Structure formats: C-alpha cells, structure tokens
Amino acid sequence: MTSENKFNRRKNYPSLSPIPILLGAGIAFLVISTFVFGADSPNPEWGKYWMIRPLILTPLAGALGGAFYAFLSYQTSRGFNRTVAILLSLVVYLISLWLGVVLGLAGTMWD
Template sequence: MSSKNHFSFSRQERSKLVKNALLGAVIGLAFISLIIFNVGVPKPEWGTLWRIRPILVTSLAGAAGGIFFFFMNDFTARRGWNKVVVYALSFFVFTVGLWIGAILGLDGTLWN
C-alpha cells in the first residue's frame, strides 16, 4: 500500500507560490518603509536598530498573505461570483494580516 503526498507541488506551482510570497513581502516592505523612514528623530530608548523588527515582521506578514492568496487561487477556476468572493476574501485577509504585522512590528516604538 502506497501513501500519496497531497502537498507536493510541481515546479510551476512552486514558482507561483514563491512569486506570490515575494510580492506580498515587497508590498509589506513598501508599506512599513513609508511609515518608519518618515520618523524624524526616534526616541533614544528605542535603540539604534529599531527599524529591523518592523521591517522583518511586516514583510513576513505580507509574505503570509501572498501565500494565502496562492492557496485560495485554486478556487478561482470557477467563473462568476465565486471568483469575486475569493479575491475579496484574499484582499481582506492580506490587508488585515499586513495591519496586524505592522502593529506587532511597531509595538514598543511607534505603536505604543
């Protein structure tokens, strides 16, 4: 009796997954960069490398949103309202995830 691995991806699917994750991470990086690089003089208690945490956490949250979109994209094969609902749900989850990532990244510095 052989077992099937249901989570194996073809090379094309892996490249789409990586592309979606990278696109989400770049969107997250651009979003958080607009916020943190506009800070004039940061408080001294934040330390010198305070920008690293928000950049990493928000970029990871954006990548997770891109991965969510990749997995939800399988449901867009059908036409009509299903496609609209999947895109709206993916956008909502991505936006909320990016917002939560920004909150977690900025906790203790700008988000107090």
C-alpha cells in the same frame, strides 16, 4: 480492442507560484518603509537598531497574506468562486498587513 492507460491521466492544476508571496512581501515592505524611514528623530529609548524588527515582521506578514492569495487561486481552479476568492484574499491580506505593522512597531511608534 484498445486499452486505456489510467496512470497517465493527470489533472493540470496550477502549482503554487512564489510571485504572489513576493509581491505581498514587497508591498508590505514599502508600507512599513514609509513609517520607519520617515521617522525624523526616533526616541533614544527605542535603541540603536529599533527598525530591524518592523522591517522583518511586516514583510513576513505580507508574505503570509500573499500565500493565502496563492492558496485561494489554487482553489479557484478546483471550483471555488473566483470573485469570492479575490475579495476574501484582499480582506485577509489587509488584516495580515495591519497586524504586521502593529507587531513590528509595538513598543516604538505604536504606543
């Protein structure tokens, strides 16, 4: 008679990878850099360090969008439809990128 050890059975789910999060933040940084570093003559009312806020907020919003993609990627391994997950992730990433740009540039270029 053989006994089966039930404690050693584990399902292999993929772990949350930082790659989509970093990729989302990197893309967002490139997008906001085109606006921030492309400003030829910024308004003096904006202050000396006006570009710090958009360069921080927008990549954070992009990282949140990348984290949402990583979460849905994890859900596809549990049975969620992969096509729906990718499309939903793309929509959420674009919305978070847009909100990050708006929040970052509010009061400066976005008036």
